[in-house]
Amino acid sequence: MNEQDKKYENAVLEIRRGTLLICVLSQLKSPHYGYELIQLLATGGIEIDQNTLYPLLRRLEEQNILTSDWSVEGSRPRKYYSISDEGTELLARLSEEWNRISKSVSEMLA
Amino acid sequence: MELIERYVYAVVKWLPKKKRNDIGRELESSIYDALESRFGEKTEYTEEEISEILSEMGSPWKAAAGYTWMSDRLISPELLQIYFPLTLIICGAVTLGLTISFLVGIFIPGMTFGRFILRFLELIPSILVSVATIVGFTTIIFALIEHSIPGYKIKPQLEKQRRQAAEKSTWKPSDLPAVPKGKQKVALWEPILGICFTIVFVVLFNMFPDKLGIYYTQQWGSGWNFVPIFSESALRTYLPYWNILWGLSVILNILLIVKLRWTLSLRLFDIVIAFMQIAVIGAMIKGPELIDMEKLLSYSNADVAEALTPLAELSNNSIDILLIILIVAISLGILGKIVNIFKTDINIRIPEDK
Numbered sequence: 001m002n003e004q005d006k007k008y009e010n011a012v013l014e015i016r017r018g019t020l021l022i023c024v025l026s027q028l029k030s031p032h033y034g035y036e037l038i039q040l041l042a043t044g045g046i047e048i049d050q051n052t053l054y055p056l057l058r059r060l061e062e063q064n065i066l067t068s069d070w071s072v073e074g075s076r077p078r079k080y081y082s083i084s085d086e087g088t089e090l091l092a093r094l095s096e097e098w099n100r101i102s103k104s105v106s107e108m109l110a
Numbered sequence: 111m112e113l114i115e116r117y118v119y120a121v122v123k124w125l126p127k128k129k130r131n132d133i134g135r136e137l138e139s140s141i142y143d144a145l146e147s148r149f150g151e152k153t154e155y156t157e158e159e160i161s162e163i164l165s166e167m168g169s170p171w172k173a174a175a176g177y178t179w180m181s182d183r184l185i186s187p188e189l190l191q192i193y194f195p196l197t198l199i200i201c202g203a204v205t206l207g208l209t210i211s212f213l214v215g216i217f218i219p220g221m222t223f224g225r226f227i228l229r230f231l232e233l234i235p236s237i238l239v240s241v242a243t244i245v246g247f248t249t250i251i252f253a254l255i256e257h258s259i260p261g262y263k264i265k266p267q268l269e270k271q272r273r274q275a276a277e278k279s280t281w282k283p284s285d286l287p288a289v290p291k292g293k294q295k296v297a298l299w300e301p302i303l304g305i306c307f308t309i310v311f312v313v314l315f316n317m318f319p320d321k322l323g324i325y326y327t328q329q330w331g332s333g334w335n336f337v338p339i340f341s342e343s344a345l346r347t348y349l350p351y352w353n354i355l356w357g358l359s360v361i362l363n364i365l366l367i368v369k370l371r372w373t374l375s376l377r378l379f380d381i382v383i384a385f386m387q388i389a390v391i392g393a394m395i396k397g398p399e400l401i402d403m404e405k406l407l408s409y410s411n412a413d414v415a416e417a418l419t420p421l422a423e424l425s426n427n428s429i430d431i432l433l434i435i436l437i438v439a440i441s442l443g444i445l446g447k448i449v450n451i452f453k454t455d456i457n458i459r460i461p462e463d464k
Contacts, residue, residue, distance in 0.1 A: 034136065035143035050140060050167055055176030058133070070135075075151070078143075079136045 020048065022098055024056065025083055025091040028066060033078040057081050065090060113160045114141050116286040120170035125177050133177070141167070161283040169281040185252050195302055195367045197248045201241050202306035208237050210310065214321060217336065290371035294454050298370065301363035308356045308363075315352065319345050341402035348400070351390045358383050377451050384444045388437050395430050 023046050027037060034054055041048055060066040065087035069080050083091065118138050122130040144163045145155050167173060185193055212233045216226060290296075314322065323338040362379055369376065394400060 033139070033143070035140045035147070039147075050144075051173050051176045054133075054136065054140070058129075058177070076139055076142060077135070078139050079132075 016046075019098070020046075020052075020056065021060075022091070022094050024053075024060070025065070025087055025094070028081055028083045028087075031069070031080040031082040033080050037081070060087070111154070111160070113157060113164065113283055113286065114138060116289055117141070117164050117167075117170060117283065119289040120286050121173045125174060129177075137173070164283040165281075170286070185249070185256050189252055189256055191368075193248060193252045195298060197245060198299075198302045199305050199309075200244050200248070202302060203309040204240050204244065205237050206306055206310045207313065208233065208240065210314070291454060293450050294372045296366050296370050296372060298367065301366040304363045305360055308360050312353065312356050315345070315349060319349075339401055341399060344394075344398045344400045344402070347398055348390070348394060351393070355383065355387055355390060358386070372450070372454075374451065377447055381444055381447050384440050384447070387440055391433050391437050391440075395433050399429070401429060 023041055023044070024037070027040050027044075032040060034050070034057060037057075038048060038050060038053055057066060057068075061068050061081065064084055066081045067084045068082075070077050071080055072078075115138075118134045118141075121137060122134045125133055141160075141163060144167075145159060146152075148163065149155060149159050212229060215229060319340065319342075320338060322340055323336055358379075362376065362383060365376055365379075366372070372380075
């Protein structure tokens with residue numbers, strides 16, 4: 001990887017980090033466990049590492065943006081996360097802001 | 111399957127205690143999810159399959175690094191592992207030292223009950239002030255290390271990426287240490303207490319050998335008389351060996367603080383120290399008498415003789431018998447340690463070799 005690629009990678013990382021919260025919240029309107037969520041996001045074109053997702057879920061849970069529940073569906077207990085009322089409100093405001101930014105950026109790039 | 115347990119343990123041991131259980135369960139469940147999605151639903155996965163998944167997840171350090179926001183404090187979890195034991199050791203040793211100097215201070219001529227209470231009341235604030243000073247200084251020093259030495263700043267993503275790159279080629283799941291079981295676990299206070307007491311012994315015997323002895327009074331408030339108990343020449347002969355043993359035991363305890371578990375090599379080290387203790391005690395039985403009875407009794411005047419009666423009854427032989435009992439006790443201890451090795455260390459090794 002040359003210097004140019006490194007700068008690019010870092011910039012991409014920055015953009016992704018900002019959008020990750022919106023992606024995660026949008027997928028948790030119905031409860032999912034961590035591994036399922038990784039695959040769900042991957043299907044939607046967002047690759048996320050386990051080591052990034054799990055701590056993020058936990059932090060959002062501590063901030064009352066997500067709620068969680070251990071439940072046994074299938075063979076083993078799994079921790080299911082879903083969005084809380086506070087999280088739903090946050091997501092609504094964030095998606096509004098996202099649409100605004102996205103529109104502005106598109107216009108600037110045009 | 112044991113590999114998963116080892117991996118989970120290696121991750122959660124970096125995390126705050128309260129969260130360990132929940133994070134560990136979730137991590138374990140997600141490892142099984144990954145195994146299931148790649149190799150299908152099975153009751154048992156092979157070591158190779160598990161290794162493949164764990165290698166992709168990266169080193170336990172990397173997995174734990176995501177949770178550092180949980181302990182975003184003045185001192186990071188890595189440094190806390192040194193900060194806590196060190197602070198406790200210094201506080202413990204100073205508290206013990208002040209208490210001993212208080213006890214020695216009681217035995218001065220003209221000590222009355224009132225003065226005794228007064229001294230006791232002085233002791234408490236002086237311990238509190240010392241402890242507060244020590245905690246303050248160590249905290250400031252560690253916080254300075256944390257925030258001024260770049261290698262210790264854990265937060266930045268850059269640092270994480272650098273480590274990831276460095277670890278990709280080196281970390282293997284088979285490197286994971288075994289999870290400490292039963293008697294392998296060491297509670298932090300055990301080695302700390304050991305070090306505190308050793309420091310006190312070292313200081314007492316090396317710096318105040320002339321203060322070790324029998325203090326007695328005929329009448330409370332009339333002052334104290336003192337008779338040194340250990341023979342000077344014996345102390346001079348044995349002290350270097352005792353110091354070596356104490357030094358080794360401090361090293362052992364420091365290693366225990368670092369690892370917080372008994373490993374096979376630490377147990378062997380412990381056994382070596384025990385054998386050395388037996389050797390030194392053996393030399394003490396053969397060598398000059400630790401307590402010079404004749405000299406001790408030569409102090410006697412009417413009242414001293416009374417105080418020394420119980421001691422005078424002990425002949426030199428009976429001190430040797432005490433030392434022999436000590437050797438037997440240490441030998442039994444060694445046996446116990448060997449049994450522990452077979453019970454825990456060896457047992458754990460067998461399934462790994464399969």
